[in-house]
Amino acid sequence: MIQTRGLSKTFGTHQVLHEIDLDVQAGEIVVLLGPSGSGKSTLLRCLNGLEDLSAGSIEVNSIEVNSAMKLKERQQKMLQIRRQTGMVFQQFNLYPHKTALGNVTESLRMVKKLDATHARHIGERVLDRVGLLEKKDQYPSRLSGGQQQRVGIARALAMEPDIILFDEPTSALDPELVGEVLDVMKSLAQEGMTMIVVTHEMKFARQVANKVIFMDEGRIIEQSDPESFFERPVTDRAQRFLSKVMDY
């Protein structure tokens, strides 16, 4: 479903990802962990076609983009990949001047070119899915952070992606609002959605992930099932990371 081989990314002279080989199967929940600056967001952005790759290849649902392709072909493939993958951001990135429903239907209208009735029908269904149908006419400023992030998830769901990538979806939330967002993510996982999640929520990682991937300095240095990772991390770096994050 997702396969990267030798994926590398360089900004100027700074190599941020080093030859990443990643495999994600349909229905898998992968949690990406690692210290700040280890390349987690950059990896998600490459997988979503938001960031061009510098070397190697990415294949998502049999659409392949690789560094040997000409720029124009790469860009076309990246666009196709973006249509298969939804992305949920830490800062929600909602349009402030659009209602919850307007935010959710925007891409249906602009990208999928659906008519207003069809888009509204899908928009209401996905807002209902995240428990926010009654808030469909509210503007983001009238919604709590947790509700705004659930609109962010509904917006991703509206495009019917095969995979959703979550980049620290709860990091900007007050602690008491984190649970409602994790609950929605957990139920998507139970329904079989393929998900890659960057998060600091260790309990969620442990309970929901099928696979934990630990990154450091742009490399995958450990990957295993959550039980093994949290109980018996192999590398010193992962042990130090866990001893810090599990202390609090």
Ligand SMILES: Nc1ncnc2c1ncn2[C@@H]1O[C@H](COP(=O)(O)OP(=O)(O)OP(=O)(O)O)[C@@H](O)[C@H]1O
């Ligand atoms: N557009 C960019 N231009 C230049 N450098 C960048 C760019 N985006 C990311 N970087 C650099 O790439 C490195 C990895 O950043 P990235 O955000 O992927 O890490 P991260 O593991 O997600 O960190 P955090 O947990 O703090 O979000 C950092 O050194 C960052 O400064």
